[in-house]
Amino acid sequence: MLVRIHASAVTTGDWRLRGAAYPKGLRLVGRLATGLFRPRRVVPGVTFSGTLVATGDGATRFAVGEPVFGALNRGGHAEYIAVPETAAIAAKPMSLTHAQAAALPFGAATADHFLRDLGRVRAGERVLITSASGAVGHAGIQVAKSLGAHVTALTSPGNADFVRGLGTEEVIDYTRQDVTEAGARFDAVFDTIGHLDFGRARGLLRRGGRYLTNEGGWREGRQMLVPWRRYGHVVRFGISEPDAAQLARLAEMAEAGKLAPVIERSFPLAEIARAHEAVETRRRRGVIALDMRPSEAQPASSAA
Numbered sequence: 001m002l003v004r005i006h007a008s009a010v011t012t013g014d015w016r017l018r019g020a021a022y023p024k025g026l027r028l029v030g031r032l033a034t035g036l037f038r039p040r041r042v043v044p045g046v047t048f049s050g051t052l053v054a055t056g057d058g059a060t061r062f063a064v065g066e067p068v069f070g071a072l073n074r075g076g077h078a079e080y081i082a083v084p085e086t087a088a089i090a091a092k093p094m095s096l097t098h099a100q101a102a103a104l105p106f107g108a109a110t111a112d113h114f115l116r117d118l119g120r121v122r123a124g125e126r127v128l129i130t131s132a133s134g135a136v137g138h139a140g141i142q143v144a145k146s147l148g149a150h151v152t153a154l155t156s157p158g159n160a161d162f163v164r165g166l167g168t169e170e171v172i173d174y175t176r177q178d179v180t181e182a183g184a185r186f187d188a189v190f191d192t193i194g195h196l197d198f199g200r201a202r203g204l205l206r207r208g209g210r211y212l213t214n215e216g217g218w219r220e221g222r223q224m225l226v227p228w229r230r231y232g233h234v235v236r237f238g239i240s241e242p243d244a245a246q247l248a249r250l251a252e253m254a255e256a257g258k259l260a261p262v263i264e265r266s267f268p269l270a271e272i273a274r275a276h277e278a279v280e281t282r283r284r285r286g287v288i289a290l291d292m293r294p295s296e297a298q299p300a301s302s303a304a
Contacts, residue, residue: 001059001083003068005050006098007266008076008290010275011106011135014044018276045076049092049101050292059085067092069251071105071242077272079292090247093254096261099289103135103261104250107287109242111140111190112250114212116147118236119188123148128179128186128204131193132168133159135287136214138262140190141166146258152186154179154195162262162285180204188212193282198235208232214240262286268294 017039049069052062062068070089075081083089092101115121127144131137132153144151145167152170153163160171172179180200187209189201194215201211211233253259266289267275278288 001052001056001062001085001089002054003048003050003070003081003083004053005048005076005079005081005292007049007102007292008045009047009099009103009106009135010077010267010272010279010288010290011046012279012282013046013106014077015276015279017041018044041074043075043078045078045290046073047071047102047105048076048081049098050081053080055085061085062089062091067094067098067101069098069101069104070244070247071109076102077269077290079269086244088242088244088247090244090251093251095257096254097263099263099266099287099291100254100261102289103139103263103287104254104259105242105247107135107139107261108143108250108259109246110136110214110240111143111192112246113238113240113242114190114214114236115140115143115149115188118238119190119210119212121147121149121188124150125187126150126152126185126206128152128154128184128189130154130174130189130191130195131282132163132171133285134192134282135261135284136192138163138166138286139259140192141168142259144190146253149188152184156283159285185209191215202231202233205231205233208234210234210236212236214238263289265289266291268292 052064052066052068068089069092072083072087127149129137129140132155141151151168153168154172154174155163157173180203185206186204187206189204189211191213198211264284264286269290269292275288
């Protein structure tokens with residue numbers, strides 16, 4: 001299927017692949033897997049949203065002209081992308097702009113994978129989310145709320161109102177307070193940026209609590225194998241790889257008003273270097289997007 005891309009997202013993963021900025025302990029492995037001296041894949045970008053303009057023989061999932069969004073491990077930062085019908089692709093939610101839809105396969109899919117699948121967060125549980133204003137963090141707030149959890153956000157004072165607006169019940173300012181001394185206890189800690197390792201997070205977890213991180217390395221991999229039986233604590237670390245079923249579920253959440261990625265800034269494709277610079281700061285409110293069709297209007301979103 002050939003998709004005419006309207007928007008993509010520049011993610012932490014894109015920055016890591018382009019700059020070989022892998023977590024400590026994984027740098028050599030990362031370079032061997034993706035390119036020893038430079039990225040092996042010439043066109044980066046793992047997410048996209050656009051319009052289906054052509055299909056091959058036997059492709060029947062979507063009709064030409066239908067708006068779709070999805071993820072592929074390369075090629076999203078371009079004006080067109082060819083994807084197999086079996087790829088992680090779904091019908092674009094009409095309530096979202098193309099930029100918001102392109103943000104779903106990274107931030108929202110990652111949060112959904114860790115909180116729903118790995119963390120098994122249930123209604124009534126207390127969840128702490130670090131870097132709560134970022135691409136994964138702000139989606140994590142919305143996913144956790146959709147699961148019925150009570151959410152505490154760890155963020156800077158400038159983003160306190162932003163995360164409260166997403167449904168956060170409590171906010172901890174990391175510039176003024178050490179979260180490990182706050183006296184709170186949680187059923188799950190979702191560390192989205194490597195701010196709080198398991199050694200520090202253990203004291204925040206209730207009996208049977210889960211420590212979830214998408215910023216881990218060899219240390220977290222080893223910790224996953226250790227049975228922390230005394231208090232039943234669990235470490236979960238991994239990589240989110242969305243599929244069509246997960247994207248369809250996220251689209252349903254968006255249409256129901258439970259999920260709406262926030263776009264902090266949008267850059268034209270010609271200014272992709274500036275977009276990467278914005279992501280590298282690791283201090284943003286929502287998602288950094290690429291607009292492939294800046295002269296073409298996108299549908300307004302009441303949830304944006």
